Amino acid sequence: xxxxxxxxxxxxxxxxxxxxxxxxxxxxxxxxxxxxxxxxxxxxxxxxxxxxxxxxxxxxxxxxxxxxxxxxxxxxxxxxxxxxxxxxxxxxxxxxxxxxxxxxxxxxxxxxxxxxxxxxxxxxxxxxxxxxxxxxxxxxxxxxxxxxxxxxxxxxxxxxxxxxxxxxxxxxxxxxxxxxxxxxxxxxxxxxxxxxxxxxxxxxxxxxxxxxxxxxxxxxxxxxxxxxxxxxxxxxxxxxxxxxxxxxxxxxxxxxxxxxxxxxxxxxxxxxxxxxxxxxxxxxxxxxxxxxxxxxxxxxxxxxxxxxxxxxxxxxxxxxxxxxx
Amino acid sequence: xxxxxxxxxxxxxxxxxxxxxxxxxxxxxxxxxxxxxxxxxxxxxxxxxxxxxxxxxxxxxxxxxxxxxxxxxxxxxxxxxxxxxxxxxxxxxxxxxxxxxxxxxxxxxxxxxxxxxxxxxxxxxxxxxxxxxxxxxxxxxxxxxxxxxxxxxxxxxxxxxxxxxxxxxxxxxxxxxxxxxxxxxxxxxxxxxxxxxxxxxxxxxxxxxxxxxxxxxxxxxxxxxxxxxxxxxxxxxxxxxxxxxxxxxxxxxxxxxxxxxxxxxxxxxxxxxxxxxxxxxxxxxxxxxxxxxxxxxxxxxxxxxxxxxxxxxxxxxxxxxxxxxxxxxxxxxxxxxxxxxxxxxxxxxxxxxxxxxxxxxxxxxxxxxxxxxxxxxxxxxxxxxxxxxxxxxxxxxxxxxxxxxxxxxxxxxxxxxxxxxxxxxxxxxxxxxxxxxxxxxxxxxxxxxxxxxxxxxxxxxxxxxxxxxxxxxxxxxxxxxxxxxxxxxxxxxxxxxxxxxxxxxxxxxxxxxxxxxxxxxx
Numbered sequence: 124x125x126x127x128x129x130x131x132x133x134x135x136x137x138x139x140x141x142x143x144x145x146x147x148x149x150x151x152x153x154x155x156x157x158x159x160x161x162x163x164x165x166x167x168x169x170x171x172x173x174x175x176x177x178x179x180x181x182x183x184x185x186x187x188x189x190x191x192x193x194x195x196x197x198x199x200x201x202x203x204x205x206x207x208x209x210x211x212x213x214x215x216x217x218x219x220x221x222x223x224x225x226x227x228x229x230x231x232x233x234x235x236x237x238x239x240x241x242x243x244x245x246x247x248x249x250x251x252x253x254x255x256x257x258x259x260x261x262x263x264x265x266x267x268x269x270x271x272x273x274x275x276x277x278x279x280x281x282x283x284x285x286x287x288x289x290x291x292x293x294x295x296x297x298x299x300x301x302x303x304x305x306x307x308x309x310x311x312x313x314x315x316x317x318x319x320x321x322x323x324x325x326x327x328x329x330x331x332x333x334x335x336x337x338x339x340x341x342x343x344x345x346x347x348x349x350x351x352x353x354x355x356x357x358x359x360x361x362x363x364x365x366x367x368x369x370x371x372x373x374x375x376x377x378x379x380x381x382x383x384x385x386x387x388x389x390x391x392x393x394x395x396x397x398x399x400x401x402x403x404x405x406x407x408x409x410x411x412x413x414x415x416x417x418x419x420x421x422x423x424x425x426x427x428x429x430x431x432x433x434x435x436x437x438x439x440x441x442x443x444x445x446x447x448x
Numbered sequence: 449x450x451x452x453x454x455x456x457x458x459x460x461x462x463x464x465x466x467x468x469x470x471x472x473x474x475x476x477x478x479x480x481x482x483x484x485x486x487x488x489x490x491x492x493x494x495x496x497x498x499x500x501x502x503x504x505x506x507x508x509x510x511x512x513x514x515x516x517x518x519x520x521x522x523x524x525x526x527x528x529x530x531x532x533x534x535x536x537x538x539x540x541x542x543x544x545x546x547x548x549x550x551x552x553x554x555x556x557x558x559x560x561x562x563x564x565x566x567x568x569x570x571x572x573x574x575x576x577x578x579x580x581x582x583x584x585x586x587x588x589x590x591x592x593x594x595x596x597x598x599x600x601x602x603x604x605x606x607x608x609x610x611x612x613x614x615x616x617x618x619x620x621x622x623x624x625x626x627x628x629x630x631x632x633x634x635x636x637x638x639x640x641x642x643x644x645x646x647x648x649x650x651x652x653x654x655x656x657x658x659x660x661x662x663x664x665x666x667x668x669x670x671x672x673x674x675x676x677x678x679x680x681x682x683x684x685x686x687x688x689x690x691x692x693x694x695x696x697x698x699x700x701x702x703x704x705x706x707x708x709x710x711x712x713x714x715x716x717x718x719x720x721x722x723x724x725x726x727x728x729x730x731x732x733x734x735x736x737x738x739x740x741x742x743x744x745x746x747x748x749x750x751x752x753x754x755x756x757x758x759x760x761x762x763x764x765x766x767x768x769x770x771x772x773x774x775x776x777x778x779x780x781x782x783x784x785x786x787x788x789x790x791x792x793x794x795x796x797x798x799x800x801x802x803x804x805x806x807x808x809x810x811x812x813x814x815x816x817x818x819x820x821x822x823x824x825x826x827x828x829x830x831x832x833x834x835x836x837x838x839x840x841x842x843x844x845x846x847x848x849x850x851x852x853x854x855x856x857x858x859x860x861x862x863x864x865x866x867x868x869x870x871x872x873x874x875x876x877x878x879x880x881x882x883x884x885x886x887x888x889x890x891x892x893x894x895x896x897x898x899x900x901x902x903x904x905x906x907x908x909x910x911x912x913x914x915x916x917x918x919x920x921x922x923x924x925x926x927x928x929x930x931x932x933x934x935x936x937x938x939x940x941x942x943x944x945x946x947x948x949x950x951x952x953x954x955x956x957x958x959x960x961x962x963x964x965x966x967x968x969x970x
Contacts, residue, residue, distance in 0.1 A: 166834035167805070280924050281496075310495035310861065311905040312921040318907075319920065337834060340864075340907030364911045381839040383864035385891065385906050394839035398804050 126157040127197075128299045128331035129178065134191035136170075136177045138402065145402045147173050147186070149355040155299065155331040160322075162334045162346035162363075164378070166399050169352040171335045175301050178333070179218060180208045196298055214244040217292030221304040223284035227276040234272030237291050244295055259294040260287070263320055282313035286320065293324050300325075303335045318345050339382050343367055348435070351375050354400050354410040357429060361436035371438040373415050409441065417442045453485040455521050456823060456855050457507065458724065462516035464499075464506045464879075474929050476502040478879040479516070486522075486822075489849065489856045491870030491887065493863060493902070497925055499879035500859045504825040507857065508742050509727050509735055519724035522741050522822040526686060529638045532729040536614040537635060540628045543611030544619060544704065547604040551705050554600035561593050604705050609720060616721035617714035618693060622700040627693050634689035641682035648675035650772045657774035740770050743816040747828035749808035753800040759786075759811050760796035766818040785814040788851075790844060806837035810844070817848060825857045830865060842869055863906050867891050872961075875899045878928055878936040881955060885962040895964045898937050935967065943968060 136148035148170050155161045163171045176182045178193055180200060193200045195215055200208065212218075220226050228236060237260070238252035247255065253272070260268035263286045276284060285305060292300060302321070306314040322345060325332055336342060342349055342363070349366040351359040351374065359372040370376050377395040397414035400406055409427050412418040421441050429439040432447055462480045465473035476499045484490050492500045505511050507518055525533065564586060571583045611619035618627050651671040658665035698714060707713045730738065746752050753762055763782045767773045773781065783793055789810040800808060809829065816824055826845075830838040842865065848854060858870055866873050867887055874884040875896065883896040894900045901921045921940050926932055932939050938948040947967055955965045 166836060282924055310925075311863070311902060311907075312495065313924065314907070315905040315920050338907060339835070339909040343909045343911055344907045367909060367911045377836060379909060381835040382909050383839075383842075383862070383868040384909060385864045385867055385903065386908060386910070388888075394843055395836035396840075398806065398837075399834070401804075 127154050128157055128159075128195070129155040129333065130192075130194040130197075131174075131178065132192045132194075134174070134177060134193065135189040136173055136182065137187060137189050138173075139185040139187075140403060143403075146189075147355050147402050148177065150191075151352075151355075151357050152191075153350055153357070153360065155333055157298075157329045157331055158325060159347045160325060160332040160334050160345055162336060162342045162349045163352060164336060164339060164342055164349060165352035166337065166378075168354075168399055168402070170355040171337075171352055172303055174352075175218075175303055175333065175335060179212060179216065179301065180205075210244075213240055213297075214295055215297055216299040216301060217295060217297040219285070219288050219292055219300070219302045219305045221307050223281070223288045224276060226288060227284060229276050231275075232272065233274055233276065233279070233287055237272070237287070237294065240291065240295050255294055256290070259290040262293070262324070263287075263290045264316070265290070282309055282316065285309060285313075285317055289317070289320060289324070293328065293330075296328060297330060300330050300332045301335075302332060304337070305334075306341060307336065307338070314341070321345065339379060351378070354406075355402070356410060357437070357439065358411065359436075359438045360429070361433070365433060365436045369433075369436075371432065371436070371443045372411075372440050373417055373442065374411050377414075409439075453488075455483050456486045456488075457484040457521065458517075458519045459483075459507070460517045460519070462503070462506060462518060463514045464502055464511060465514045468929055472929060475931060476879050476928060477506060480881055481516075482874065482881070482884060484823075484855060484857065486855055487849070487853055488872060489858060489870045491858045491860065491866040491873040492876060493860060493866050493873060494876035495861065495902075495925055497878075497928065498876040499928070500876050501827050502879075503876070504744070504827050504857055504859050507727075508739075508744060508825055509730070510744075513728050518727045519722070520727055520738070520742070520823075521724040523725060523738070525723055525725055526634075526638045526683075527642070528725055528734065528738065529635060529642055530725065530730050530734045532726070533614065534632075534635060537628060537631045540611055540615055540619065540631070541624050543607045544624050544702075547607035547611075547704050550600045550604035550607065554597040554604070557593050557597040557600070561590055561597065564590050564593070601705065605707075608704065608717065612717035612720040613722045616694070617697055617717040619717060620701050620704060620708050620714070621696050622702045623696065627696060630689050630693035634686045634693070637682045637686035637689065641679045641686060644675050644679035644682060648672060648679060651675060653772040653774065653777060657777040660776040660780050740819040741821050742823045742825070743819070743821040744825045744827065745809075745812050745816045745829045747832055749805070749812040750800060752812060753808060755800050757799075758796070759791075759798050759800070759803070762800075762811060763814050763818060766815050770819055781818070782814075785818055788817075788848070789814045790840075804837075805833055806840060809833060809837075809841055813841075813844065813848070817852065817854070820852060821854065823855045823857065825859070827859045828861070829858075831860060831862060838865070845869075863902065875902070878925065878931050880936050881963070881965060882937070883962075883964045885959075885964075889959065889962050895958060895962070895969060896937075896966050897941050897943050897968070901940075901942075935965075 132152045134148050134151045135146060137144045137146050151174065153161065163174065165171050173186070177188050188201055195211060200211065234253065234256065237256035238249070241247045241252040241255055242249070257268045257272065260271060265271055265283065265286055279287070306317050309317060318341065321332065324330065334345060346363045349361060349363055350357055351366070351372065353374050359366065359370070359375045366375065367379065370379055380393045381395060395414055400410060406413065408424050409422045412422040415422065419441065425441070427439045427441050427444065429437040430444060431437050432443065459480055459482050462477060464477040465475050468474050480503060492503065494500050502511065506513050568583065568586050568590065571579055571586065608619055615627065615631065621627055651668045655665050655668040655672060658668060701708055703709060727735070760782050763785055764778045767778045767781065783796060786793060786795060791807060791810050795803070803811070830841050833841060845856065849856065860866055870887050872885065873887045873890050875882040875898065877898050883890065883894070883899050890899065894903055905921070923940050926939055934950045935941070935948040935953050938944045941948065945967065953965045953967045955963050956969055957963050958969050
């Protein structure tokens with residue numbers, strides 16, 4: 124498809140711990156299209172963030188992509204030189220992280236940090252960059268933008284800082300925006316403001332968004348499609364409605380059941396038993412089987428393949444496969 | 449069991465200001481008054497900076513309060529007998545004396561007023577300029593004196609009120625000196641009982657230690673019995689003295705002020721009689737002893753564990769500080785705790801980095817419940833955990849509450865968790881109470897506009913068509929250094945009126961147990 128922004132195929136990423144290699148991402152494939160938000164959910168350690176780092180080429184020293192392909196607008200990113208990657212990052216793909224304060228330089232004004240990318244990537248003059256930056260600050264709903272340009276990050280609240288990060292990324296008009304838990308550190312009222320803003324920008328600029336979160340509530344609000352990760356593997360993928368109204372994988376079910384819902388009256392605290400496996404743990408077959416209530420002998424032996432049950436709804440589970448034979 | 453809920457903690461106009469610089473304060477907690485009942489799961493929600501964590505810490509006296517009181521009823525005042533009680537008892541006669549003095553002074557002034565009034569009456573008959581001026585001067589003088597007399601009367605009743613905290617209506621008795629002595633004797637006995645109790649606990653630790661080793665310590669057993677009866681005897685004696693003191697109630701009443709003859713006034717003073725422990729008045733060592741009863745579980749369990757200390761040692765540290773347990777008994781108790789919070793015995797020798805986030809939080813819980821506390825403050829204790837683990841920890845907390853009769857003060861920003869975990873919920877905004885209600889009532893019918901917009905903003909795990917923009921709050925939380933005048937929420941409130949900008953709404957009970965501070969419900 125021509126409007127595919129990001130295409131990841133059979134990605135395998137490993138980490139070296141104590142001179143041994145452990146796979147963290149085990150063969151993940153997905154696509155993001157224009158004007159689409161793809162949410163990746165899962166518990167901490169499931170590989171959500173490592174996926175984004177692999178895409179951006181920002182893996183730490185002990186991590187490496189072992190196989191697969193990552194294509195941004197048809198261009199292969201794996202094997203690019205750091206210099207080429209630097210050109211792509213920022214211009215074609217933007218990133219927003221959880222804690223905006225760690226991505227903003229405390230010693231530089233907001234204005235300087237906003238115009239830097241515009242001048243470097245788009246070759247704008249100082250005045251042009253300034254005008255563009257101000258217009259984007261207004262777009263993300265920041266009042267008296269001219270004033271804000273002169274301020275330093277510490278003078279702003281968390282919500283404002285995150286808006287500035289968004290303005291900074293969007294002003295370069297990237298094709299892909301990677302947002303790694305962008306609202307987790309924010310209060311709910313501010314979170315809602317930021318989510319609305321991201322949604323509007325996506326529609327205006329036809330950006331594809333890869334949105335990482337562990338909050339299923341946020342997923343339901345913002346995602347067009349959802350990927351559920353468990354211990355480095357994709358266990359379920361589908362449209363948001365498919366995932367929430369017809370979750371098939373036992374892990375997705377457990378995850379949704381564990382969220383204390385504000386609207387429902389009958390909620391019983393129903394945790395998923397057991398603990399999340401560490402990446403160094405060897406688990407044969409389906410990696411979820413030690414915690415799965417339906418585990419069979421086959422689950423212990425054989426790794427399940429992701430199969431399509433409805434158009435666009437993929438599930439990797441032996442139980443689902445057998446029920447749908 | 450009676451239906452009457454036992455109050456465990458009572459907050460009375462609790463305030464906490466942090467000084468920013470001279471004359472400028474960050475008003476973190478403003479005038480919070482509430483009662484927390486035994487066995488309750490009390491939730492506090494609000495955005496960051498609303499003062500919920502500060503409140504939790506002020507209750508535990510980790511921050512001293514600026515004003516107001518925090519009274520703990522989990523232990524009786526006699527059991528603890530803190531030093532401030534002795535001071536108060538010694539002060540009893542002075543309270544009465546001062547009240548008398550103030551009242552006498554006010555009577556004197558009253559006489560003077562009467563005298564001046566007659567002069568005034570004589571003056572007003574005539575009408576030259578000079579006389580009008582004198583008349584004006586006199587009435588001004590009278591008004592001033594009236595004010596002073598009124599103030600003195602207030603001072604007098606304030607003294608009596610202070611005294612009644614330790615003596616109830618006995619503060620009005622003529623033989624206050626005798627009563628004071630009785631109270632002192634009672635206090636001495638209570639202190640001896642406390643000492644015997646400490647001896648008892650020490651012997652108990654030795655006895656337990658020997659038992660783990662598989663042999664009975666006859667000496668310790670004998671001591672246990674001895675100190676046990678001793679403590680009981682002293683307690684009975686203290687009670688006897690106290691009863692003797694209270695036998696004077698309503699007798700030998702001295703007319704210190706004009707209200708003293710009124711039995712209703714006696715009742716009022718009796719209600720002031722404190723049975724709880726005023727945490728703000730305790731000395732550091734007394735507070736430390738009381739920490740056994742009041743514990744805290746933090747958000748980030750990793751931050752409260754020493755990375756170079758094994759899990760077992762981390763838990764045993766609690767016993768090192770607060771008990772005289774020997775090494776064997778400590779280990780046994782620790783293993784029992786590990787089991788109770790769902791950890792394995794092998795993990796006794798593990799180090800924090802070997803545990804997952806949920807397991808570390810279990811260690812934090814084990815440490816908090818090790819001494820059988822009555823009251824636990826949980827400050828965002830499940831917020832850092834993944835949903836599936838979060839649910840496990842909530843389940844564990846529920847079980848522990850049922851087993852040990854704990855009371856939780858549960859601080860969180862997650863409304864979903866509050867709804868399903870807490871019995872009662874308080875919503876805070878900028879240090880103020882917005883709404884306080886049983887949680888089902890709050891979630892069925894949120895009244896305060898802030899509560900409603902908070903509910904609207906919660907992302908729901910259910911698909912809707914498009915992102916719903918209704919109820920989005922504009923702007924951000926104002927600074928607590930310079931909070932808005934009137935209702936603190938008026939700058940963001942969709943229903944703001946002129947009245948909200950000038951007048952702070954009072955807290956009203958709009959339905960049984962449902963308090964709200966908003967002009968909409970006046």
